[in-house]
Amino acid sequence: MRTTQLNGNLIQLTRLRLVNAYLVREEDGFTLVDTTIPGAAADLITAAASAGGTIRRIALTHGHGDHVGSLDALRERLGSSVPVLMPELDARIHAGEQVVDGKPPGGWPKLKTTPDVRLAPGDRVGSLEVIATPGHTPGHVSFLDTRDRALIAGDVFVSVGEVTVSDHFYWRFPLAWMATWDKTKDLESAKTLRALEPDLLVVGHGPAVRQPATAMDRAIARGGG
Numbered sequence: 001m002r003t004t005q006l007n008g009n010l011i012q013l014t015r016l017r018l019v020n021a022y023l024v025r026e027e028d029g030f031t032l033v034d035t036t037i038p039g040a041a042a043d044l045i046t047a048a049a050s051a052g053g054t055i056r057r058i059a060l061t062h063g064h065g066d067h068v069g070s071l072d073a074l075r076e077r078l079g080s081s082v083p084v085l086m087p088e089l090d091a092r093i094h095a096g097e098q099v100v101d102g103k104p105p106g107g108w109p110k111l112k113t114t115p116d117v118r119l120a121p122g123d124r125v126g127s128l129e130v131i132a133t134p135g136h137t138p139g140h141v142s143f144l145d146t147r148d149r150a151l152i153a154g155d156v157f158v159s160v161g162e163v164t165v166s167d168h169f170y171w172r173f174p175l176a177w178m179a180t181w182d183k184t185k186d187l188e189s190a191k192t193l194r195a196l197e198p199d200l201l202v203v204g205h206g207p208a209v210r211q212p213a214t215a216m217d218r219a220i221a222r223g224g225g
Contacts, residue, residue: 001043026126029056034067041073057083059125061154062137063090065107075113086115089139100138106179135186151198156189159206163215165190165223187223
């Protein structure tokens with residue numbers, strides 16, 4: 001697992017060069033945002049320890065398998081004292097509820113772990129504000145760090161090669177588009193995130209983008225395809 005310190009509060013953790021999770025530093029330790037694919041639990045715990053802290057909570061942008069893949073193993077290792085927070089609609093999908101017509105695309109692995117908190121727009125997770133960004137999945141959320149305006153955008157954007165919105169096919173990383181549930185809502189969510197004027201954009205797939213306004217504008221302009 002590759003570890004990249006992005007600023008004083010944010011560490012990017014990358015598996016297989018393409019799948020990211022994030023450690024957000026708080027006064028009591030770290031919030032882990034997403035868990036990547038199965039088999040990452042030990043590395044995620046070690047990364048937090050190497051950065052001088054422990055994982056105090058796990059917050060998920062959405063319920064796809066490349067974001068919740070190591071959740072059950074983390075719960076087994078860390079115990080129930082480390083709460084798991086998942087967006088409301090995606091938590092309901094994992095619970096077997098029919099929340100939209102048909103089955104949303106993408107991988108939805110069977111989870112043993114039941115979220116302790118179902119996230120809603122405007123909730124706070126430590127220093128992170130929960131932003132509703134549906135489209136890639138019905139309940140997808142992003143997280144804005146209110147201290148430094150770093151934006152953890154999940155799979156609304158992808159930054160493999162260049163910044164793109166996951167509402168349309170992009171040959172460098174087509175999987176995000178293939179797994180997107182509602183392309184129109186996804187593009188609207190990209191516009192919502194651009195309006196936040198983030199200073200740093202980080203995503204589920206690809207490197208961090210500093211001062212991302214221009215890159216986000218270009219990505220949105222190419223959207224809708």
